[in-house]
Each structure stands twice: as C-alpha cells, then as structure tokens.
Amino acid sequence: MSEAAIIVIGNEILSGRTLDRNSNFIAKRCFEIGIKVSTIIVIADIKKEIQKAVIKLAKLYDHVFITGGIGPTHDDVTTEAIASAFKRKLILNKKAKELLEKYYDKRNIELNESRMKMAYLPSNSKLIYNPISAAPGFKIKNVWVMAGVPSIMQEMFTSFIEPQIKKGKKIYTRNIDIFEPEGDIAKKLELLQKKFSKAELGSYPFIRGETVGTNIVIKSRQKVLVNKIYFKIKLMFQ
Structure with missing residues (x-):
C-alpha cells in the first residue's frame, strides 16, 4: 500500500489568517x-525548513504532496528550497515561459520580472499543468509541488497528478453511532481491533443536545470484513 505525506507551506496558514483546505482535499x-x-x-x-522537511519525507514515503509558495512574490520560496533539497539548479523552463507568455498576452498583462520568476524551475523537473492561471507546478522524483490557491491546487491534483499515480486497492468504510460514552466502550473496541487486525477501527465521541455517544468508523480493503464488523458492533451495543 502506497503511503504519502502532505506538506502545506505558508505563513498565512500558521498565523491563522488562512484556513488550510488543501491538506483536507x-x-x-x-x-x-x-x-x-x-x-x-x-x-x-x-x-531551510522546507528543504529539511522535503529531504526527510521524500525518503520515508512513496509520495510527498506539497502546496504553496510557488508564486511571484519575495516570500514564495518553495521552488528554490526544493531545488536545493535535490541539488538541482533553477533554470528557465521554456515550456513554462511559453505558457505564461500565452496567458498574460491574452489578457494584455505585462509578463514582468516577478511573474517570470514562476517559469524558473528545478532542472529535470516535470511540469504539473495549471489550466486556471498558467503558472505550473512541478515534480521531482516522488515529490509533487502544487499551487497554494485551493481551486488551482485541486485542478492540478485531479487532472494531472491522479492520472499519473498508481492507484491502490479501494478502501471500504462504514460508520455506526453507539449511544454510550467513548470511555465506556473503549476496552471492547480494543479487543475487537485485536481480533480483526486487517481492519482499522476509529472512535469519535459526540454530544448532540443532551445525548452523549461515540461514532465508530470501520475501514478495510475487504468489504466483507467491514460489513462483518459493522453487524458485530451493532449486536454488541444493542
């Protein structure tokens, strides 16, 4: 089963000014x-922080998905950091330049030095196309770098990254509400998890008005197993 890490880059996320929607998507x-x-x-x-994170996570996971910091301003430093992490030079990517020229010419906007910055990418990187605002992301080895703007990132991911990634086996899931506090059912769930090691059980407490309960989520690549555990839990707590 392939594993991935997600890196969200941006001071605006850490300050609370902007809500991170990218990692959720x-x-x-x-x-x-x-x-x-x-x-x-x-x-x-x-x-330096971006560089350290990329070097570490690229070794640990099959895919590293990165969003943010590839725009035209002084604080957009992701591209440079990743080039350094992989010991690549930043070069003017002819295709990226062509895409930007076409986009800005059509809108009668100057492709100035700041905007041209987005055409400089690490050597031997592959473009991730951006059909919304033209400035591309890029891929080096197992690291995929996308824009931070959610609508652009989503288009990059679904249209250009997903088709290139080897898909894993579908994960099936079901959930059930148990109207007992999480602490009261924790031991039973622990024993159930040990018995069915090829499934993943998660418990999430809730309060609805005066009602206290626990939502149990069952996940597995085996649909039959998910259903079996679901009905077993249902019987246990009836």
Whole structure:
C-alpha cells in the first residue's frame, strides 16, 4: 500500500489568517484512490525548513504532496528550497515561459520580472499543468509541488497528478453511532481491533443536545470484513 505525506507551506496558514483546505482535499482524494496519508505538516515560508522537511519525507514515503509558495512574490520560496533539497539548479523552463507568455498576452498583462520568476524551475523537473492561471507546478522524483490557491491546487491534483499515480486497492468504510460514552466502550473496541487486525477501527465521541455517544468508523480493503464488523458492533451495543 502506497503511503504519502502532505506538506502545506505558508505563513498565512500558521498565523491563522488562512484556513488550510488543501491538506483536507488531498487526504480525501488519496483515500479514494487507495493511498494512505500518514503525515501532514504545515511549515513556514523558510527555505531551510522546507528543504529539511522535503529531504526527510521524500525518503520515508512513496509520495510527498506539497502546496504553496510557488508564486511571484519575495516570500514564495518553495521552488528554490526544493531545488536545493535535490541539488538541482533553477533554470528557465521554456515550456513554462511559453505558457505564461500565452496567458498574460491574452489578457494584455505585462509578463514582468516577478511573474517570470514562476517559469524558473528545478532542472529535470516535470511540469504539473495549471489550466486556471498558467503558472505550473512541478515534480521531482516522488515529490509533487502544487499551487497554494485551493481551486488551482485541486485542478492540478485531479487532472494531472491522479492520472499519473498508481492507484491502490479501494478502501471500504462504514460508520455506526453507539449511544454510550467513548470511555465506556473503549476496552471492547480494543479487543475487537485485536481480533480483526486487517481492519482499522476509529472512535469519535459526540454530544448532540443532551445525548452523549461515540461514532465508530470501520475501514478495510475487504468489504466483507467491514460489513462483518459493522453487524458485530451493532449486536454488541444493542
């Protein structure tokens, strides 16, 4: 089973100014295509921090998905940091330049030095196309780098990254509400998890008005097993 890490880059996320929607979207898509997301981190627009995180996670996981920091401003340092992490030079990518020229010419906007920055990519990287605002992302080895704007990132991921990724076996899931506090049923769930090691059981407490309960989520690549555990839990807590 392929595993992935997600790196969200941006001071605006860490300050609370902007809500991170990107990791949630990527995690959901990965679940749908059978890739397990094992790590999600948010880091600042600091080259050394980005570089350290990329070097570490690229060794640990099959895929590293990165969003943010590839725009035209001074604090967009992701591209440079990743080039350094892989010991690549930043070069003017002719195809990226062509895409930007076409986009800005059509809108009668100057392709100035700041915007041209988005055409400089690590050598021998592959483009991730951006059909919304033209400035591409890129891929080096198992690291996929996308825009931070959610609508652009989502288009990059679904249209250009997903088709290139080897899909895993579908993960089936069911959930059931048990109207007992989580602490009261924890031991039974622990024993059930040990018995059915090829499934993953998660428990999530809830309060609805004056009602206290626990939502139990069952996940497995075996649909029959998910259903078996579901009905077993239902009988246990009736």
